[in-house]
Amino acid sequence: MSKIDIRLRRQQFTKGRIQRHKNYGSLLEKQKNSHRRRIRGVVLLAFIFVILTVLIISLFNKSNAKPSENRIPGVEIVQSEGPRTLNN
């Protein structure tokens, strides 16, 4: 069995017949649409990247926040109002 199919044709394509398939306008439109889609994709990716970066930074800051100054568990430090008198 042959690997390729060889066909002979008598007629060659006329210029007019090929010109019928030419359409630069639609090609340009297709390219512009694809370009727009690509730009939208890049903007979306950049937006996602920024959101993720902000999220990661805020999570990192939270985990590194200063621990509480209260060092004795169960004991609350209350600020004194000054010495009490026995007159009352």
Place this chain on the structure above:
Amino acid sequence: MLTIDDSKYHISDEEEIKNEFLVVRQSVRDPSKFQVLYDRYFETIFTFVFRRIDHEDVTADITSQVFYKALKNLKKYKFRGVPFSAWLYRIATNEVYLYYKNNKRKQVYSLEEERFQEIIDDNLFDDEIDVSEVIEAMKSLSEKEAEILELRFFEEKPFAEIAYILEISEANAKMRTYRSLEKLKRQLTRKVK
């Protein structure tokens, strides 16, 4: 036997190739400039694809896809000293492969009878040989062998361009053309005997 040298094949002059490259660079910024190249090569690429597909509407789709991909990837185009058309041929060859891969069909070569006769008359073979005999012999060739002979004799491409289109070295292009022709010749002598 046909000579392997490039002297009789059209080699685009350097100035023309450089001008095309300038148009390509301008087209990256302004795609409307690409129309010059589109108008120049549409017919050539259409004819090339049709010879490989033998279906007008499919050919129109593939040709349009070739120019779309070229326009989309203009930034990636690099100057290699061959005409811009070689890049279009390369894209077209890949698109044709893709078409056959997706459709799982036997590859077709639809050859113009008049042109075929011209090539045979052009001292391609030592003895007088009929077109039908050559076609029968050609059926024994692989897709790759038929492809290189088509580029050389139907498209009349110099070896430098064939090498660029098929992404092989120029020496390899020469060797493959020579071997494919030799194989064809052997098939023909076997049939004549």
